[in-house]
Amino acid sequence: MIVLNSSTQALENFQPLHGNKVYMYVCGPTTYDYSHIGHARTYVAYDTIAKYLRYKGYSVFFLMNITDVDDKIIDRAREEGTDPLELARKYEKYFFEDLAALKIDSINYFARASEYIPEIVKSIQQLLNKGYAYETRSGIFFDTEKFPYYGALSGKKPEELTVHRIEPDPTKRRPQDFALWKKREPGEFGWETPLGYGRPGWHVEDVVIILSHLGPQIDIHGGAIELIFPHHEAEVAIAEAVTGIRPFSKYWIHTGLLTVSGVKMSKSLGNFITIREILRRVDPEVLRFYFLSAHYRSPLDFDWLELEQAKASLASLYNFMQEISDKGTHKELTSLEHSLLEKVSVLRSKFFEAMDNDFNTPQALATLFTFVKEANKTLSPMPTINEQLKRSIINTFRELGEILGILQRDLLKTGDALLNDVMNVIVSIREDLRRNKQYELADRIRESLRKIGIILEDTSAGTKWKRILSSS
Structure with missing residues (x-):
């Protein structure tokens, strides 16, 4: 079996680090809103990968995080006048419902970032002690200049490493350095810790969850391609700096970007489609089949x-x-x-x-x-x-x-004597109608039967009928 490893951009033979055991981690949702079809595409892909690996005899432990500590959650909670963790639990529940509908059931454990604060603090202290992190008046940051492999995963050149999802902090030594701990004033959402009052940065949360459950090296790290920089790049830096073990993940497997009408989903553009919205219009198995009809790492423009x-x-x-x-x-x-x-x-x-x-x-x-x-x-x-x-x-x-994750529905039962008798009567009556040239009524009978999943086929040997699963 071969896989495309994002870190080498090459197809490689799949050989887990520990025999037939596969430690697999995929970045989970930030629970501040309903999950969208881009999430669905990604999680269907990794669910299928995990299912296939287990089919082949691998013992897979599939871990996923729940990002329930994030500025987006805090901002939304402030807008709604609720506690950030209460808001996160609400959308976490909706996320689990979406997974269940799509038959995404291969994940062994979901880990909430908020439940790992002591472990996060310990890892940040280790980075400070090793000289990989520094403190400013606004927080604690990872010193990317101290980590020689920063940019290797994404293939970013040094001049490109200043691109970030957020505005640079003026207290940082360089633009590409990222927050490990954000200092906050008492009364704001946060925790009192040996690092002071505050909350963790996004990147360190995922790393600590992985280290806590899977150890210093994993076999597969997954996520959408747009996470490769800065998020996954930062994960590599944190993990390898903390443990001193390289590589953090043997295989990086990324899913392609999903767009709608050629552009990335955005509420402001009106092309943001949630899983719940689409499942009101199509069967979950159809949506799963649709995603599987494209290769997991190919871009997909929803249509x-x-x-x-x-x-x-x-x-x-x-x-x-x-x-x-x-x-x-x-x-x-x-x-x-x-x-x-x-x-x-x-x-x-x-x-x-x-x-x-x-x-x-x-x-x-x-x-x-x-x-x-x-x-x-x-x-x-x-x-x-x-x-x-x-x-x-x-x-x-x-x-x-x-x-x-498809083709598991029960088929219609065979050998139903009453149905056979009824259909024989209907077919006989319809043949009489056709002989008497009452074609309009005969066609109405055929169309009515089609709507309930029964097809009539007029052949030279007479009319035959069969049951189908309708696509209408």
Whole structure:
């Protein structure tokens, strides 16, 4: 298996640091607002990666932080007249609900930054003692000039390292130095500590959470590509300065930027789409399928039409499974069925080959559709199917779908005698209508049945019916 390592910009063989154990960390949300579809895209990607690694036999411990100490939270809480941590808990709850809806369930532990203040203080004291940090009247800062590898992860040149998310603090020695501890006046949100009253900076929170649970080195560090600088660059500097161990993470895996109409989401532009908003319009499994249809590290420009196409594509996979499930069985394996059974093995091989190639989910999905096309050529004319082949196809689609977090819904039950009897009556009546040239009424019956998931097909041998999962 190979992965694209952001730190080297090369495809590398995946070999964990400790046998089959994989320590994996992904940056979680800052809980001051509802999570948006960019978050959803990122967390679906890492959930799929974790699921696949576990499928391959790795023991994965997947850790995610919750940033509940941040200026955005404090500002929003002030606007709403509430406590910052109460506000953070409210949006944390909504975040967990969004994850559950999207079947993102591979994360072992969520760690809140606010619950690691003593550990954060201890790490900052270590940096001060080692000469990697300095104190000013406004706080304690990391001295980036003392860390020789600062900029290596993001590939930033020295002149580019002054770019920050916030305005430079005039008390800092240089613009690229970043806050470890922010001094605050009593009465403001913060903690009384040996460092004085205040609160931690963003970058150090994540590092301390990782060191507390996973140790000085991890296998995979993930997050959206826009976090690589300054956030992930700062994490590397803090962790390696504290522990003296390099590299902090063996593999850096970043997801591509999600845009809407070609631009980054922004409330001021009116293109900010929350997970909750989109899930009122589409099924969560459709949204997951849509994200998996693009490679995790490719940029993705969100498009409603493409989302509708994803809806139809997912429905076509379910309908194929339903058609196979509905077929009666026979025991003898024909030569055509034997050939198709071999193609099930080919499907599995090509699916895993795609996933082993840097978790290439669009290619993995393509293998399913290729098989469906080939299987339909063989099976569509056949009223029954070999028992072994039927089980193999359904079980394989379930198994591979579980890795991707799709195709796990119950299929419609077969063998419903009452439904068969009712449909035989309806088909007979409709055929009478067609013979009497009452085509408008016959078409109304067909359209009404389609809306409830039953398709009528008029053939030279008579009218046939089948159940489908509608994409409408």
